[in-house]
Amino acid sequence: MVQFSIDERAVKNFAVFFGSFIKEQIETFYNPDFLIDFDLKTYSFSFYEKQIIICSIEGNTITDIKCVDYKEFIPDVFLEELLAHNSIPSRIHRYKKIGIERLRLEIADELMLGAITAKDTTAVWENYQMKIKISPKLQMEHFEFDTESL
Numbered sequence: 001m002v003q004f005s006i007d008e009r010a011v012k013n014f015a016v017f018f019g020s021f022i023k024e025q026i027e028t029f030y031n032p033d034f035l036i037d038f039d040l041k042t043y044s045f046s047f048y049e050k051q052i053i054i055c056s057i058e059g060n061t062i063t064d065i066k067c068v069d070y071k072e073f074i075p076d077v078f079l080e081e082l083l084a085h086n087s088i089p090s091r092i093h094r095y096k097k098i099g100i101e102r103l104r105l106e107i108a109d110e111l112m113l114g115a116i117t118a119k120d121t122t123a124v125w126e127n128y129q130m131k132i133k134i135s136p137k138l139q140m141e142h143f144e145f146d147t148e149s150l
Contacts, residue, residue, distance in 0.1 A: 026062055029053045034111075034118045036134050043138060045073075045118070047111040054138060068138070070108045078140045079103050087145065089128050 034045040044055040056064040079100040095103035123132040129146035
């Protein structure tokens with residue numbers, strides 16, 4: 001098969017022809033169960049096997065979408081701080097031996113299953129009575145257990 005380059009005009013025409021389909025697809029990425037609210041914008045996170053789709057929302061309008069991987073959303077420094085905490089639950093404690101990549105996969109699975117939800121700028125992992133602060137960079141940044149305060 002011949003390899004073609006695609007002119008920008010063709011891309012624009014494609015968007016015109018299939019604009020309603022594209023808009024419908026974008027709307028499917030809205031996840032009301034995981035909304036992070038900052039002053040001017042709200043972010044909706046949809047969790048998939050290999051990636052996270054984040055919709056930027058202003059008022060009632062999705063203004064942008066972007067795709068990030070779990071390593072960006074759940075950075076190593078966050079996982080290392082979590083594992084260094086003195087009173088982590090035993091199920092999380094075992095990841096000190098298994099490693100942070102496996103812990104990241106565990107958190108990703110919990111996000112995909114809906115076991116971690118969101119309120120304001122905080123993710124809530126009820127199984128561990130843990131609150132996870134989401135930074136303006138849209139990353140897990142700080143955590144607390146139910147007896148502590150952010």
